[in-house]
Amino acid sequence: MITKLKIHNLKCFDSVEMSLNNFTLLTGMNSAGKSTIIQAILLAVQNVTENGRFPLNGRLVSLGQFSDVRNFIRNAKEFEVEVSSKNNNSVKFKFIENGQEVKCEITNDSEVLIDYLHQKNHRISYFSSKRIGSQDLYLKNYDSYLNFGILGEFAIDYFEKNKSTQIEDYLIKEKPVGKTLELQVNYWLKYILNCEISTEDISGTDQVRVKYKYSNNRYVRPRNIGSGLSYIISLLISVMSSKKDDLIIIENPEIHLHPSAQSKLTEFLTFCSENGIKLIVETHSDHIFNGVRKSIFNKVISKNNLSVYFCKLTDDLLTEPVEIFFNQKGDVENHQRGLFDQFDEDLDEMLGL
Incomplete structure (x- = not known):
């Protein structure tokens, strides 16, 4: 149901638009914006469910005060989150500091998408790394x-x-x-x-x-x-x-798992995504990343049903989510420095290369 996410002036984001596929994998360095992407979606769910009464703090996500989450590099006076469906209907959330309070203005042109976001309908689940x-x-x-x-x-x-x-x-x-x-x-x-x-x-x-x-x-x-x-x-x-189009957001599925189990878990997740379950997965594990590549190679999931983003910081400390592309064999077509290459770098150092 949700196929696109826009973030403007939230934390380390300036203006970003991302496609959310059947299986969306978020990777990158620490504090590079992966969790903020998830928090943006949870803010949308939370504010639809609570009708904007608790803009920044609730049961799904608690971000503190407006000054904690605005993009201070851009000296932002407001920030926005927008989610869209495949037919380009959207719901936009504008967060504005109003005196000592934060106000959330919701602009909606899709009751279907509102129903999808509302927690009473159980279409979206979230699993914290904790x-x-x-x-x-x-x-x-x-x-x-x-x-x-x-x-x-x-x-x-x-x-x-x-x-x-x-x-x-x-x-x-x-x-x-x-x-x-x-x-x-x-x-x-x-x-x-x-x-x-x-x-x-x-x-x-x-x-x-x-x-x-x-x-x-x-x-x-x-x-x-x-x-x-x-x-x-x-x-x-x-x-x-x-059921089809339900969305499950998972932080760090690899916790306490042996690499073999991580690879097999990724096979399970990609199999279910290929068959209609939407997943957003944040990971620091090369075994999850390579498990996705293996799923492409073994035709468990089509690369057309997959979006992988490598989050990195620009020189002015803003997040740039770089989409990673694969060929039909699961090979990376646009490798980025820091994209699960530490093993190679460590081995090169040990070999004196």
Whole structure:
């Protein structure tokens, strides 16, 4: 649904327009603007949901005061975020400091896009890099806006309630495995980490119990399992529960994962994107980046359904998101210095080159 993002005078951005594809990957140096791109989208969702009552601070994103987020290099007196759909309908958000308050003016020419952005319709999910770690028990969810929680804290409850639900056919890679959420999540979990999940509603409480097992062994408590598992389970559950054009924003999917698991997780994400789920992924991992390249090579995803941006700072400390292009084999056509080339640089130094 959202195919374009415009940012004007927000933090380190001057005026930028970006295409948001089925799979959009954000890379770049620290403090180069990747998170600001995500925050711009979350500001749009937050202000539609709250009707502009809390312009900069809310449940999805909390940015502080106007002076914290305006582009001070340009001495900006206001900043704007605009999101557009594939038919060029758009919703624009203008943020202005009004005395001691910040005002958000929303200009809308698409009720459909407004409905898409509103959290009550559950079309957009966001997973922070601060996702919840290993726990034996997870809280049940009574939040009407968040199916999975920003930290993934409600994903286990969602899974328990919906594990017998049939997922969309276009998200099923191996149909003989079965069509339920439980079977498909376990299919991918076993492929990525050779593991399976089991959940149980603890009757009479506000909690759900979870157990995992490796390699067809016995089930064990999550606290006796590697941390990476707890960090990706919410991603698997949310993506497999989605429908075409739903948007899932993920910060650092690679957290606590071995390179092999990172590559396989990327295969999962690109497979689902190729089949209609929109993903925006921020990463510092060359294994995620190369996993995308491998997905192009193996025809898991078409390069036409992919947008990769390398965020770098100009000499005047403004963000320039450079779009990275690939050929049909997944080779980078316009390499940028700093784009996951540290391995080569370190090796050259060790070899005295």
